[in-house]
Amino acid sequence: MSETTLHQLCRLYTNLKAEDIAILEKVADTLPQYAELTGNYMYIDCLLQSGDHGIVVAEALPRTPDAAYKDRVLGKLVFEAFEPAVLLCHKTGRKSLKHRAITQEGKVVEQSVIPIYNDSHEVIGTLIMEADRSEESSAPNGGTLPIKSMDMGPFSDNPMVADLLMEIIFMTDDQQRLVYANPSGIKFLHEIQGERDWVNQPVGHVLPFLEGLLHHKEEVFISEVLAGQRVLEVKKVHMRTKRNELEGLLFIIQDLTELRLKEKELLKKSVVIKEIHHRVKNNLQTVASLLRLQMRKGLSVESKSHFEDTLHRVYSISAVYELILANEDADQDDVDVIELTSKIGSTMMLNDLDHQIEFRVVSNGYTLLASSRKAVSIALIVNELVQNSLKHAFPHQAGTICVEFKVKQEFIEMHISDDGKGMEGYTRSLGLDIVRNLIVNDLEGEFVYKQVKKGTHASIIFPIHDEILVHSVSVHNRVGD
Template sequence: MVDMAEIETLCKEKTTLEAADIERVKEVSQSMQMMADLSRAHIFIDCLLADEKHAIVVAEASPSTARPIYQNKVVGNTAYGTFEPAVLYCLRSGKTLASNRAITQERKKVEQSVVPVWNGEKVVGVMIMEKDISDQLEKKERIETLSKTTESLSGLLLSHSDRQPLVPELMEEALFFVGHEGELMYSNPAAINLLDELIGGTCEYGENLLEYLPILTKVVEQKDELLVTEMEAFDKSFKIKKIRLPINDKYNGMFIILRDLTDLREKEKELIIKSVAIKEIHHRVKNNLQTVASLLRLQMRRGIPEESKIHFTESLNRILSIASVYEVILSNSSIDEVDIFELTERIGDMLVYNGFSNMKITVDYTGDRLNIESDRAVSIALIINELIQNCVNHAFEGRQRGHIDVIFEQRTDMMDVIVRDDGIGYKKKKSSSLGLEIVRRMVEHDLSGVFQIEGMKKGTEAKLTFPREGRV
């Protein structure tokens, strides 16, 4: 709402207007909001300052029906003659200025109309209507630029000079320039070769290209200025682009660009078939590993010497850890990479919840995720299996409960995997166990990394560090 008290204060303090003049300004301002909403424009009233060199904004109304031009309040601001010549001209001459272009102090382009506010024979102020035309001008500039570009390109293509056009001649895509009915006006060498390959002949300039390539009929008939589509014809796959020139351009017509995608689509089909085949192989490997695991379980149920049970259990877990790699591969969209965070969760949960231990062991997984190649994932699966299984078997002797943390930390080009328990602690022996020897060898030879294990005040920490990217 327009603030009448503010109008009166500004006029008394900043201008030489008399009381009757101020009342006239206030009277006119009462309809400003309605005018702003109807015109979808910003409305102001400016009055001449006492020095008569500049003006001051005494009232404003922002439209509720359009995006506002000004983000900040304008009332009370000075309208300097240098920046607002139309306002000062209208205040001094009493003449109306319509559709005058201006730039606001917030750097927006506006269309400005200025009309005098009269009190009898005296101009007591001006009413200004401003509409934001920045988008319109940008659109006009884009259209003009496009028109100039298409005219230049058309001139390049359709030039009949002795010097042959350079760009079209070098294009690998087939390029046709046709009229609105399909009459051929230009074709580059790739287009001539394509026609010869498809129909065993040529289309002369002036002939209707659609009679030779009917697949282009719908493309030509559509009114879109820009069209991109794919089509199957002549036992081939094509990507087709159409660029229609403005109707009133120097060269009326359209560019049609054909790109042969047949080889690309065939390779895509081959990759899909290969991907399906690889997935089937992964599926069979996983099933075979699970079959071996089932045979081991069956043997364990039928009875084995107690001293052999731990060795059967360790072998079983190793087999199931490798099978977990293929389960993760089959559950993901990529057949080449494995999320080692997800893989470790599967292996850890399998080891602590599969019933081989009577203890209550919990595992937490934290840190960064990383996808690695499937062949390195097999090595990491076995390493993680050995480390967690080592915790389950040895870290919590004489206890009913235990906790394991598995932490992943990424650096610029390296990855750390830490397995930490709160057990009895690691005691270094003269000769390392088979499990730790497997871990050390796989970290060094398969991952090109480093393995460390040491006891802490409470528990043990094992850490493997390896490059994020595999060896080339």
């Protein structure tokens, strides 16, 4: 152990005076001999300036094969939550001998901690001796510490593994009297019943919400109970001696109050979202009714056709909300794009009495899920392009309109084609402007008309992202009627 390292670490990170550091250096000089003599790991820890954590300022490893693989910890911080015995010793001068602990590195060790004093009897550091016990304890029961070996008695000075756990832990004796609570348990007791003494009191009196669980005969019994405003998950375990006599009860309690509150909030939110979707859908239906009412008042042929176009646009947005509302999961507002396309197309075919059109949707086995926002854009695009085919492609009544989906690498392709008269020399109008705008600005994609022998083939390509996912691949193609 280099003298300067200890000196440097102490000077940089602790409040120790030069004479205190000199004392530590003397102790540190002897560490290698002790490590050698006992076959144990030796450390000196000091308290950081902040006083809340420690730091390893000296270490010595025995010359064993295991030690060769051990991580060096010199200069590392020692956190109270992981090594409570060390911090306790720093703060109170209390020693603890040969207690089991789990170190910050996750090793099970037998640890002894004693204080190092200066001439004024102040604790200036702790001397720690650790024997690796991980193999012993992992062999019989897969790495878990047997409860009995943790020395769970309430009056023991030694810190225990249970002290490190976040869960609330209580233990009773064979008469169901409370004999141990870990720090979380003590905090809980204070909150629930104030400063009253609980040691050796019947557990059912101290914690009445456990009363109902006491008569259950199962070795391990798990239940959710209410304690005032709190929701608790309680695990009750029978602890037995080697001769299988009941020695006491172990309660492991988790406070689920916050979790349950959050779940309730989420549920409320999803109900509200569903309600909003309902209102949007109803409002869209009102808009459609108003348009239809106006159309019945008698319009010029040209105006009528504009009204019809608008009506179709409203219908296609409404289809998105109908699908969301039909979804079983209240909090899911994902829309199945292929279902949406089938719905819009088939409604259009039903309303069109002038043509005999076969409408097909080819999914190629993909399921595409879009957020409601993106689904509205896709619905409008499908509406405009299928409507165009229906309106302009078939002067001779019959034909086929097909919407096909493909997925290539990171992109989704949507092909909308008909076998009609083709669109040579067309003049662009609002419909195609809407389409182009939505594809470029909302889907961040591209739109081209492909050259085809017969009819029109519009091809749209846009990237897969958070709001439009290829969810899964199924085997069948869906065909619109």
